[in-house]
Amino acid sequence: MDETSFKDLGLSDELLRAVSEAGYEAPTPIQAQAIPYVLMNRDIMGGAQTGTGKTASFTLPMIDILAQGRARARMPRSLILEPTRELAAQVAEQFDIYGKYQKLSKALLIGGVSFDDQDKLLDRGVDVLIATPGRLLDHFERGRVLLSDVKLLVIDEADRMLDMGFVPDVEKIVSLMPKIRQTLMFSATMPPVIRRLADQFLMNPKEITVSPPASTAATVSQSLVAVDHKEKRNALRSLLKSEDVKNALIFCNRKRDVSIVQQSLKRHGFEAGALHGDMDQFQRTDTLEAFKKGEIRLLVCSDVAARGLDIEAMSHVFNFDVPINADDYVHRIGRTGRAGRSGRAIMLAAPDEKRYLDMIIKLTGLEIPRLELKDVQAAVIEADTEAPRTRGRRGGGRNNKPKPSSNGSEAPLARKAEADAEETPKAPKARKPRVARKPTQDNNNKFNEGSPVGLGDHVPAFLSREPK
Ligand code: AMP
Numbered sequence: 001m002d003e004t005s006f007k008d009l010g011l012s013d014e015l016l017r018a019v020s021e022a023g024y025e026a027p028t029p030i031q032a033q034a035i036p037y038v039l040m041n042r043d044i045m046g047g048a049q050t051g052t053g054k055t056a057s058f059t060l061p062m063i064d065i066l067a068q069g070r071a072r073a074r075m076p077r078s079l080i081l082e083p084t085r086e087l088a089a090q091v092a093e094q095f096d097i098y099g100k101y102q103k104l105s106k107a108l109l110i111g112g113v114s115f116d117d118q119d120k121l122l123d124r125g126v127d128v129l130i131a132t133p134g135r136l137l138d139h140f141e142r143g144r145v146l147l148s149d150v151k152l153l154v155i156d157e158a159d160r161m162l163d164m165g166f167v168p169d170v171e172k173i174v175s176l177m178p179k180i181r182q183t184l185m186f187s188a189t190m191p192p193v194i195r196r197l198a199d200q201f202l203m204n205p206k207e208i209t210v211s212p213p214a215s216t217a218a219t220v221s222q223s224l225v226a227v228d229h230k231e232k233r234n235a236l237r238s239l240l241k242s243e244d245v246k247n248a249l250i251f252c253n254r255k256r257d258v259s260i261v262q263q264s265l266k267r268h269g270f271e272a273g274a275l276h277g278d279m280d281q282f283q284r285t286d287t288l289e290a291f292k293k294g295e296i297r298l299l300v301c302s303d304v305a306a307r308g309l310d311i312e313a314m315s316h317v318f319n320f321d322v323p324i325n326a327d328d329y330v331h332r333i334g335r336t337g338r339a340g341r342s343g344r345a346i347m348l349a350a351p352d353e354k355r356y357l358d359m360i361i362k363l364t365g366l367e368i369p370r371l372e373l374k375d376v377q378a379a380v381i382e383a384d385t386e387a388p389r390t391r392g393r394r395g396g397g398r399n400n401k402p403k404p405s406s407n408g409s410e411a412p413l414a415r416k417a418e419a420d421a422e423e424t425p426k427a428p429k430a431r432k433p434r435v436a437r438k439p440t441q442d443n444n445n446k447f448n449e450g451s452p453v454g455l456g457d458h459v460p461a462f463l464s465r466e467p468k
Contacts, residue, residue: 004032010039012064014101022097028053030210035061041182043202047209049188051338055094058154058184063099071105071125075149080130083160085110088130109135112281119144133169147176158187158194174201189327219337223346223371232320232348233264235373239346242379247297248316251332253324255302261320262300272298303328319347322356326363
């Protein structure tokens with residue numbers, strides 16, 4: 001660990017007080033390395049993934065830099081570009097926490113929020129403007145904001161901007177700014193396009209990398225469960241029961257699957273929320289708040305929606321699908337094991353996802369240890385047998401008693417097929433029609449889903465809805 005203390009970094013007393021009240025004892029490596037350079041007005045190219053404390057590595061020095069001077073109407077003095085609304089909102093929150101002893105005005109320009117309120121703030125003049133690229137350009141085109149006074153620019157999560165197709169917007173925005181300015185750019189990974197952008201936007205930057213690009217935090221214990229697509233929901237439930245899940249994000253690759261998985265979990269008595277890009281801002285905010293407060297412990301989400309989530313002490317991340325883009329794996333599992341805490345990341349992988357899995361292994365340079373589904377299921381059955389069955393079953397009388405049956409019995413298979421058919425609103429086109437399956441015998445088969453033994457319906461109390 002870094003021995004540096006916050007006092008060594010050159011920050012003001014007001015900031016040191018706010019940081020200590022935030023409960024931070026020592027700067028994280030990216031903070032220790034970046035803050036002194038930002039205070040020297042150097043450009044920075046920061047290679048850091050979420051969870052490293054990178055947000056404070058730019059917000060803290062910015063607060064001190066901006067303490068001098070005043071903002072003029074519609075001419076913000078600094079700009080932070082974020083790829084998603086959630087991430088932007090979170091950065092704004094951090095400004096409130098760290099800037100509480102300094103008077104700085106800020107505005108958050110994100111989609112889904114009324115233009116009027118945002119215009120009013122801009123008219124008064126803001127020191128810090130935190131924005132997503134699209135909404136910022138909307139305001140610019142309506143003549144509500146000028147970027148010619150921006151002296152400090154932060155481009156956060158540059159690789160995600162790239163993934164989301166925001167690079168042209170970012171280039172346009174930068175072209176509207178003065179050439180003489182300080183620019184800080186952060187990216188978890190450094191593909192060639194990001195390198196090119198860095199050359200274009202930054203002047204003699206100080207390069208700081210706190211962990212190798214696309215490395216996964218050592219604090220996250222990872223596992224992989226090999227399972228067929230049709231068994232994934234079943235496997236997920238087993239994992240939720242067998243793992244000590246305090247709160248978890250469950251990532252799906254497709255928006256449609258976010259809803260399907262959430263509905264399926266709810267049907268099985270788990271209290272789960274959903275977050276995806278098609279929801280309006282109010283729904284997203286409400287769901288996020290409920291999750292942050294611990295009112296719901298499971299959140300099924302897409303990559304985009306979960307991008308900005310910063311929940312302290314998230315115990316688990318489940319990858320319901322193997323992410324198609326290997327970088328996303330790093331981002332997803334970076335939602336747990338944050339700020340030195342331990343976390344758990346479990347991925348469900350079907351045989352046809354092997355090529356994506358190979359790309360993840362190539363990128364991170366790490367094999368992901370295997371977890372056998374049959375062992376998980378056995379643990380659930382054991383727990384179920386021991387646990388007093390205090391909760392009534394839901395779901396209108398489906399026969400789903402725990403079945404500590406032997407592996408491969410046909411009856412649970414049939415029931416499982418029934419449950420699956422019921423859960424999927426529309427059968428996805430790509431799937432083969434359901435045919436009677438042979439009882440699984442070969443449990444050693446690498447990509448065998450394991451025997452679909454009947455699982456108990458005992459849902460740990462903290463994950464379930466209260467009985468009516
Ligand atoms: P970030 O990588 O910026 O998303 O930050 C990850 C989490 O670490 C956030 O919840 C921060 O509040 C927290 N954090 C940032 N700096 C520190 C620090 N020096 N000590 C402890 N926690 C921190």
